[in-house]
Amino acid sequence: SSDVNYVRLVRSGISYKLAGTDNVTLSFGCMESLSYFLSDMADSHKENLTAGKIAFCGSLFGYKRFTEMLTKNLKPNHSICFNKELPIDQ
Numbered sequence: 001s002s003d004v005n006y007v008r009l010v011r012s013g014i015s016y017k018l019a020g021t022d023n024v025t026l027s028f029g030c031m032e033s034l035s036y037f038l039s040d041m042a043d044s045h046k047e048n049l050t051a052g053k054i055a056f057c058g059s060l061f062g063y064k065r066f067t068e069m070l071t072k073n074l075k076p077n078h079s080i081c082f083n084k085e086l087p088i089d090q
Contacts, residue, residue: 009033016029034066042054042074053080054079
């Protein structure tokens with residue numbers, strides 16, 4: 001399933017924070033979890049919708065480390081185009 005469980009997300013973040021996790025580690029964990037979630041969702045779309053390529057766009061992908069994590073998770077199963085590489089005028 002590709003639905004985000006917001007309650008579980010918040011509960012997990014609170015648990016790690018109460019356990020003494022610093023903000024940087026917690027942020028990194030959230031980015032890593034989001035990259036796995038998006039990768040799983042892309043796999044699901046590829047199976048169900050026969051999607052051939054994935055396009056990244058938006059300010060979230062301006063964060064180099066996040067984009068690297070997501071690309072690493074997607075690369076084995078998908079072709080990846082970044083928004084500046086898409087032929088929008090066609």
